[in-house]
Amino acid sequence: MELLVSLALLVVGLIIGFFAGRFFQQKQGAGNAAQTEKQVKEILAQQAQHHIHQTRQSLESIESQCETLKQQIEEYETLLEQGGDEEDSKVPFYGEQATTYLRNNLKGSDKSKVNRVSDTQPKDFANSGSGLFVGGSEQNNAEKQ
Helix, strand or coil, rough: CHHHHHHHHHHHHHHHHHHHHHHHHHHHHHHHHHHHHHHHHHHHHHHHHHHHHHHHHHHHHHHHHHHHHHHHHHHHHHHHHHHHHHHHHHHHHHHHHHHHHHHHHHHHHCCCCCCCCCCCCCCCCCCCCCCHHHCCHHHHHHHHH
């Protein structure tokens, strides 16, 4: 009988221990869930701060580029205003000189063309004559005349 009572107490203890363990696990699970939720919120807050920092840097970069562009446009406008008034006096137009130069060069290149006679054969510069070019220079001189 003692054996039966000790086995019954053992079974009752296991059942109570099982339910007590589950209860504490649920409490710790709820605590862990709260901790993980807190960690996730901290990570999201850090990411949001980092995103805001990057966005501000990008915005500052864009603003500086806009300022530079505005300055360049203002400089360009002042150059246009100044250049429009004094353009004739500072930079002459070389169109007339260029056209006469081109005309003279085109006429000169026409004159420099050598009139070729299709009846004469080209000179043979090989060491020994071959093919059509066999013959002495006397024959070539005779053919030319």
